[in-house]
Amino acid sequence: MTAPHAPWWREAVVYQVYIRSFADDFPQGGGDGVGDLRGITSRLPYLRDLGVDALWVTPFYTSPQHDHGYDVADYKDVDRLFGTLADADALVARAHELGLRLIVDLVPNHTSSEHPWFQAALAAGPGSAERARYLFRDGKGPDGSEPPNNWLSVFGGPAWTRVEDADGRPGQWYLHLFDPSQPDLDWRNPEVPAMFEDVLRFWLDRGVDGFRIDVAHGLFKEASLRDQVRPEGDDEPELHVPALLRRKDAPAGDPGEREHSMVERLLDDEPMWDQPEVHEVYRSWRRILDEYDGDRMMVAEAWTQTPESMARFVRPDELHQTFNFAWLGAPWDAAAFGEVITDSLAALASTSSTPTWVLSNHDVVRHATRYGGGPAGVARGRAATLAMLALPGSAYVYQGEELGLEQVEVPPEARQDPSWFRTGKPGRDGCRVPLPWSGAAPPYGFGPGAGQPWIPQPTDWADLTVEHELADEDSTLAFYRRALAARRAHVLGTDEATTAEVEGDTLVVRRGALTAVLNTGTAPVDLPAGEVLIASGPLPAGGASLPPDTAVWLR
Structure with missing residues (x-):
């Protein structure tokens, strides 16, 4: 049996809240169609009754929202779109009252282009201390008009954008592995780790129980910033996010819409990902968290090549957990699931961590759709969930999967994912449609407003609302509640x-x-x-x- 004092996170079920799409300030007022902190607080009893142990909330910090909060302009304040610091404190307090832990998102690979540091870098010019916080480089070619290397953005196109000098002439280029509004930081500059250690303490002092580390494998790049070796003719991103972003029924023949696993898409040569220097950062962060009581924790979003490289992030003096994306990427196939379980348990055997299991999140096509969609896809999703909940370690549940929600075909005019604007491919909006809570028509009780929320909801979701499914003992919601109760009764504490x-x-x-x-x-x-x-x-x-x-x- 597990020792009574075992840290809470080792076997926790964590519910991911995509803040924009969970609840809109209900019942406090609001009504702008965008979820917020008060909306989460008001719905915490729902999460308690569902049977989860913790919630992870996506970024709510000050941001111009070019990538919906993952472009941070101030890591120590709340964007007014989502509320105030007082609202964040109230969320922490109410979660703890209900026996729930709260994990917040931390985005250390890049800032917003509107962060004061980046604005200072633009004003200061080449060779300045301000620019040294980011990865500015001169371009190639006689006039510097070519990017410094051949790296590609995860969101499509080159990973470099050129800036203008003070005199209006074309100047240096800066690296952004994601959107141009998300310049990558230079973690070899001591000011960068110092800033994030301060951010960690700021939120730990406010009572948060942990951090989900965005792009945890990406902080350091090879110092030379050399070209990436890619197969001839391969002009797709070097990948952080798999093709599972795409709809399963996308047009055949479009290489950007192929369905394949994350491991199949990863390239052998990745000078921008998973560099060894990143691990010292997490050792320093672990020392900070160990100063605090309450078993504070960190979980990595680290897309890595192998189970062994995944396990390096959770060595005894580093992070506590890392997402097991091999489980998410496995097809509907018993042999594939079995291989992931065996390999994951073996890779983690020498660490102090436990496995994590996850089927969906805000970056990938919902698993009911990946498994075929319709009644069969929903049935398979429930079956995969039950198998997952039997495994040792912790499980992460993405909001809406407990309702059996599938991927939504969002019309082009309503799409808001920055990858859509750079590539013309559907992107992630279809898994981010706001939750249906009650009623027979949009916005399904999402908030007090009468119109559609920030991404329009389907008009045929009346049978998928929380209200409707709570009254149906055969619903997916009822199944999730039974499954989580069964896990507590029959699985927890089993060594x-x-x-x-x-x-x-x-x-x-x-x-x-x-x-x-x-x-x-x-x-x-x-x-x-x-x-x-x-x-x-x-x-x-x-x-x-x-x-x-x-x-x-x-x-």
């Missing part, structure tokens, strides 16, 4: 070894007295003997077999 076996299209996970069986095939499979604790869908009378697209727990 027995976990094994994953694949038999044809069937995954069998054994963990102590618990056996979880997942059928990814097209025909029923026989079940081993045991008491049925919970199933993701209906079982035939007698419970001797498991239908396709279904999972079950047995004892």
Whole structure:
């Protein structure tokens, strides 16, 4: 059994709140169609009753919102779109009253182009101390008109933008691995780590329980900023975000719309990602968090090449967790799931961390759609979730998956993802549509306003609202509540070894007295003997077999 004093995060279920799309200042007022801090606070009882242990809130700091908060202009204040510092304090306090932990997003790879540091860099000019905080370089060619290297932005196009000098002439270039409004910081400049250590303490002193580290693998680049070696003709980004961003039913033949795993898209040569120097940053941050009581934690968003490179981020003196994107990237296939489980557990065996498991987030196509969409996709999503919740470690749930929400086809005129404007590809808006809470028509109780929220909701979501699903014991929401309760009753505190076996299209996970069986095939499979604790869908009378697209727990 796990020791009673084990840190809370080791087996936590964490609910991701995409702040713009969770709740709009309800019932306080508001009504601008954009979610905010008071909206989250008002809905915390829903999360408590769902059965999660913590919530992770995406960035709410001062920002021009070019990338919806991931372009930060002030890390120690709240954007007025979302509220005030007092609202943030109230959210922390109310979460703790309800027994919930609060994790906030930290964005250390880049700032906003409107951050005072970057504005000072533009004003100061080449060779200045102000520019040394970022990655400014002279261009190539006789007149410096070519980018310093061949790196590509994750959001499409070159990863470099040229600025004008004070006299109006073309000047240096600056690196932005994402949008031009998100200039990358130079972490070899001591001012940069000093600033973020101050930011950490600011929010720890306000009571937050942890941090989700955005682009945790990207802080350092190879110092030479050399060209990336890419296959001839490969003009896609070197990738941070996989093709799982794209819709499964996108037009065939468009290489940007192929469905494949993150590992397949990653290139062998990545001088802009996962450099060894990044680990000393996290050792210094770990020392800071260890000064505070309450088992404060950090979880990395680190898209890495292998399970072994993922595990390096959670060595005993570094971060506490890192997202297991191999699980998210696995197709609907028992063998693929089994391989991820086995490899992940083996890679983490020598660390002090526990695995994390996640199926969806604000950057990828919702898993119900990835698994085929419609009733079959939703059934598969429920089954994958039940299998995930049987595994050791913690699980992360993306808002709306507990309602069975699928990816939305957002009309072009309503799209707001910066990658859409740079590439013309659908991007991430379809997984960020605001939640439906109640009623029969948009905005479905999202806020007190009468019109559509910041991304329009479908008109056929009446049966997917929280209100509707709470009244239906067969709903996906009811299933999630039962599954999380079953996890607390039958899984938590179990230290027995976990094994994953694949038999044809069937995954069998054994963990102590618990056996979880997942059928990814097209025909029923026989079940081993045991008491049925919970199933993701209906079982035939007698419970001797498991239908396709279904999972079950047995004892």
